[in-house]
Amino acid sequence: DIQMTQSPSSLSASVGDRVTITCRASQGISNYLAWFQQKPGKAPKSLIYAASTLQSGVPSKFSGSGSGTDFTLTISSLQPEDFATYYCQQYNSYPYTFGQGTKLEIK
Amino acid sequence: EVQLVESGGGLVQPGGSLKLSCAASGFTFSGSAMHWVRQASGKGLEWVGRISSKPNNYATAYAASVKGRFTISRDDSKNTAYLQMNSLKTEDTAVYYCTIWEDWGQGALVTVSS
Numbered sequence: 001d002i003q004m005t006q007s008p009s010s011l012s013a014s015v016g017d018r019v020t021i022t023c024r025a026s027q028g029i030s031n032y033l034a035w036f037q038q039k040p041g042k043a044p045k046s047l048i049y050a051a052s053t054l055q056s057g058v059p060s061k062f063s064g065s066g067s068g069t070d071f072t073l074t075i076s077s078l079q080p081e082d083f084a085t086y087y088c089q090q091y092n093s094y095p096y097t098f099g100q101g102t103k104l105e106i107k
Numbered sequence: 108e109v110q111l112v113e114s115g116g117g118l119v120q121p122g123g124s125l126k127l128s129c130a131a132s133g134f135t136f137s138g139s140a141m142h143w144v145r146q147a148s149g150k151g152l153e154w155v156g157r158i159s160s161k162p163n164n165y166a167t168a169y170a171a172s173v174k175g176r177f178t179i180s181r182d183d184s185k186n187t188a189y190l191q192m193n194s195l196k197t198e199d200t201a202v203y204y205c206t207i208w209e210d211w212g213q214g215a216l217v218t219v220s221s
Binding site for chain 2: 001038043044049056095096097098099101
């Protein structure tokens, strides 16, 4: 199975900040990488697929990059509604696997 | 508007069975692979399994943790996917989501406890 490792596991930031979350795959996954946002008590929301393609309706403040084994999610100009937990997921091969999550908290 | 609505969750004893349904609307269900993802309380997301569309022979794939115990099926005439869960264990306790990745259901809580 492909293991996905996110860093950091938690992150404190202020409104207006720009933050970057990294995700590393245990083996190459080309660009078969998605990012999800989840708020407490809610279903996950798709942000990005194919490593860098924004899902319809997702604001351009979210951006993704990477290929192979190393990926990043960058969120610019943080707003209160951006504080949530973020997950990466590989869909290169079964079983699909998620990172452990990065909890983004308000400083 | 895409809607995915799970139902069938509840409390079941260890060793028991439960069947979840996922009613879909707002997209071409018959042409879409359907996935199930679960999340134990306070934990991360875990992919459970997938059923492909008819052109892909309704192929299924499962996580090792549920293989042989869970079965995913679908009824394209009803726009509904199913997750049959047998031989349930306490560690299967979680919220179960159906998803097509760009859209998710609200989740169904399954509690396995004596």
